[in-house]
Amino acid sequence: MNRLNLLLNMYGSMLKALGPSSWWPGETPFEVAVGAILTQNTNWQNVEKAIANLRRAKVLAPQKLYRLSEESLAELIRPAGFFRLKAGRLKHFLEFLKDECGFELSALASQDLETLRPKLLDVKGIGPETADSILLYALNMPSFVVDAYTGRVLSRHALIPEDAPYEEIRSFFMDVLNPDTNLYNEYHALLVRVGKNWCKKKKPLCGPCPLNAYLEDPI
């Protein structure tokens, strides 16, 4: 079976087993982007508390957050962990938004993916996963998101080496899949859900993985 059909079969079996995901949670594209930074190495539950704090303080908008002091911002996002670090990263992202599009996120979507992605990666505190999450889930651009679960699920099934770098895993999908925003969106969400249930870090086995039907190496 070629890689395209393999990936499409994986997708189909995950969707059948788990149902659609409705990702990414967030009321606005800006809120999604903020969540992408806050969730770095952090449980989503804690991110929700931080976002709730921002909403309660009525600063969950680009210009509002830009005017807020970094110290106050840090205090509001404290539940998300790494709060001083992430306050700085949010400030860097806001500075980028001001310069690049005058705080108007939707204006970014008029740029090519190949143009915008490197610009995001230049922002201090935005690495590949955060950049792709913003591109895909906030801006609806077809950039496949790779995270720890993605690598874990694929390597446990012996589809990629365990130490495969980010860009290689991303290409594993993007080289053969059509640049379909809805497909990339749901695919990443399903991989995370499969990872959470069947590819935990310490506990590898929690029953048969829904991908087993199509893969040589069942777990």
Added chain:
DNA sequence: CACCAGGCAAGTA
């Protein structure tokens, strides 16, 4: 109690 969560950057050798 130990371990982990939808990473990234900076430092070391």
Added chain:
DNA sequence: TACTTGCATGGT
């Protein structure tokens, strides 16, 4: 270039 460490809260 290839590791290692700092960043920090909250749930299991």
